Structure formats: C-alpha cells, structure tokens
Amino acid sequence: MTRLSEEFFDRPVLQIAPELLGCVVTHAGVSVRLTEVEAYDGANDPGSHAFRGRTPRNASMFGPAGTLYVYFTYGMHFCCNIGCGPEGIASAVLLRAGEVMAGHDLARQRRGRSTDRDLARGPARLAQAMALGRDQDGLYTPDPDCAMSVEPRSQQGRPAVRTGPRVGLSGPGGNGATYPWRFWLDGETSVSAYRPAKPRRPRAT
Numbered sequence: 249m250t251r252l253s254e255e256f257f258d259r260p261v262l263q264i265a266p267e268l269l270g271c272v273v274t275h276a277g278v279s280v281r282l283t284e285v286e287a288y289d290g291a292n293d294p295g296s297h298a299f300r301g302r303t304p305r306n307a308s309m310f311g312p313a314g315t316l317y318v319y320f321t322y323g324m325h326f327c328c329n330i331g332c333g334p335e336g337i338a339s340a341v342l343l344r345a346g347e348v349m350a351g352h353d354l355a356r357q358r359r360g361r362s363t364d365r366d367l368a369r370g371p372a373r374l375a376q377a378m379a380l381g382r383d384q385d386g387l388y389t390p391d392p393d394c395a396m397s398v399e400p401r402s403q404q405g406r407p408a409v410r411t412g413p414r415v416g417l418s419g420p421g422g423n424g425a426t427y428p429w430r431f432w433l434d435g436e437t438s439v440s441a442y443r444p445a446k447p448r449r450p451r452a453t
Contacts, residue, residue, distance in 0.1 A: 250399060251389065251390055251392065251394075251397050251398060251399060252271065252314070252389070252390065252398045252399065253314075254312060254313050254314050254390045255313075256313075256314075257313035257314040257330065257331065257332050257333075257390070258313035258314075258332070258334060259313075259332065259333065260332070260333065260339075261287045261288065261289050261332040261333060261339040261341060262287050262289070262429065264287075264332050264341060265285050265286070265287040265341045265429070265431050266285075266409050266411075266431045267401075268282050268285050268330070268341055268343075268398075268401075269282055269283065269284075269285060269401070269409060269431060269433050270282065270283075270401030270402065270407070270433065271398055271399060271400060271401045272349060272398075272399045272401070273343065273346070273378070273396065273397070273398050273399075274350075274378075274396065274397045274399070275378045275379060275380060275384070275395060275396040275397075276354070276378060276380075276395070277350075277351045277354045278348060278350065278351035278354050278355045278358075278377055278378045279348070279349045279350040279351060280343075280346035280348055280349065280368045280374060280377070280378060281346050281347045281349050281401075282343060282345075282346045283345055283346050283347055283432060283433045283436040283438045283439050284344040284345035284346070284431070284432040284433070284436075284438075284439045284440060285341050285342060285343060285344055285431050285432075286341070286342040286344055286414045286415070286429055286430045286431070287339075287342075287429040287431070288329070288339060288340050288341070288342065288429070289339045289429075290309065290333075290337060290338035290339045290340075291337075291338070293339075293421060293427070293429075294419060294421040295417045295419075295420075295421020295422065295427060295429075296338070296339070296340075296421070297317075297319065298338035298339075298340075299421075302338070305319060306319075306338065307386075308331065308385050308386045309329070309331050309338035309339070309340050310331075310335070310336055310337070310338050311331055311335060311388070312331070312335045312388060313331060313332055313333060313335070313390075314331065314388060314389045314390040314398070315330070315386060315387070315388050316328060316329070316330060316331070316380075316384055316385060316386065316387040316388075316396065317329040317330075317331055317340050317385065317386075318375070318380055318381060318384050318385040319385070320382065321372075325371075325372035325375070325376075326372065326375040326376070326380055326381045326382070327342060327343075327371040327372060327375055328342075328375050328380045328384070329341060329342045329343065330343070330389065330398065342371060343371060343374055343375075344370065344371050344415070344430070344432075344440055345368060345369050345370055345371070345373075345374060345432075345438050345439055345440045346374055347368065347436070347438045348364065348367045348377065352364065352367070354377075355367045355368070355377040355378075358376050358379060359373060359376055359377050365437050365438055368438065369438050369439070369440050370440040371440075378396075380396075407433045407434060407435065407436075408433070408435075409431055409432070409433060410431070410432055410433075410434050411428045411429070411430065411431055412424055412428055412430050412432075412442065413427065413442070413444070414427060414429055414430045415430065415440065415442055415443055415444075416443055416444070416445050417445055422444070422445050430442075
C-alpha cells in the first residue's frame with residue numbers, strides 16, 4: 249500500500265484539496281474514494297475553526313501535515329479533516345463525500361438503512377461509515393503504522409473538477425465568490441447536495 253506522504257500534505261491547502269479528489273481513504277475495514285472536499289485555510293479563512301487561533305478542540309489542525317482533525321458537531325455527528333501545510337500553521341481539507349470501494353457490508357451496518365450511493369455522501373455519513381470519531385483525532389496518516397491511510401488516486405482518466413461555495417457556512421466564510429473552496433468531481437452521484445447556511449434568527453431584546 250502506497251500512502252500519501254507528509255511532503256504531499258505540506259503545501260497550501262488550495263493546492264491539496266482538488267488533488268485529494270479520487271484518492272482512497274481507508275479505516276476500520278472500509279475504503280472510500282473521495283469525490284468531494286472543502287478547503288479551510290486557518291487564520292486566513294473566516295470559515296475555519298482555526299480562524300481565531302488554537303484551542304483544545306482544534307489543536308490537531310496545528311500538527312504535522314497529514315494529521316487528522318476529527319470534530320464533533322451539532323451534538324450528534326463527527327466530521328473528518330486532514331491537516332495541511334507546515335506544523336504550527338493550521339489549515340485542513342474536510343472530507344465531504346465519497347464512494348465506498350471496499351467494506352460495503354461494514355459501511356451498511358454502521359450507517360443503518362442507506363442506499364450504497366448515500367453510504368458516504370456527506371461528511372457525517374462518511375465519518376460514520378468509516379468509524380471515524382474522537383479516538384481518531386490526531387492520527388498521523390503518513391505513518392505506515394497509522395490505522396487510517398490515504399492512497400494516491402488512479403492516474404487513469406482525470407474527471408473534471410468543479411468548484412463552488414462551501415456548504416452550510418454563514419458570514420464572510422460562506423461567500424462563494426470570495427471562497428469557492430468546495431471541490432467535487434463532476435458527474436459523481438456520491439457528491440452531497442449543496443445547502444446554503446440557514447439564516448440566523450435575531451435574538452430577542
């Protein structure tokens with residue numbers, strides 16, 4: 249098995265994100281070919297968890313390139329990112345969606361009732377199908393002994409890559425004209441549906 253190296257990830261996040269499309273990530277018996285990702289550029293990006301600096305929650309984003317950042321959201325889901333760039337400077341690629349390539353039975357058990365197209369269609373579904381949770385936060389994927397691997401994409405054919413606004417972000421980070429940092433493979437059925445952020449209700453006075 250050939251893993252992507254730290255050198256691959258130790259580059260600007262906007263270079264790495266589209267290059268991860270078509271790569272295969274494997275953990276706990278399930279392999280997923282990535283079809284959709286989002287880039288987050290730390291202190292340069294108001295949509296990033298690291299925009300205001302390091303916290304106990306986002307500490308893994310500041311680790312060596314290729315480190316997983318897994319976070320819990322909405323009180324019910326985990327989402328998985330891979331850190332990019334030099335250690336100490338946070339940026340990461342969110343694994344938004346993919347096609348299950350191996351371990352379908354395990355993915356179905358973890359996901360419950362789900363069509364094969366939907367097994368990893370969305371970041372929470374992908375994390376659930378691959379059994380990615382709090383214990384995987386901080387894993388260093390270039391390590392040959394790491395439980396999660398990221399393998400290069402096949403060089404046969406280069407499907408068109410499309411870009412657009414990131415999903416569910418409000419405020420400046422959700423501006424698709426300024427931050428068209430969602431990348432996906434054109435024509436892939438496993439790509440998640442785009443949903444803009446819900447308007448926030450004004451606080452009662």
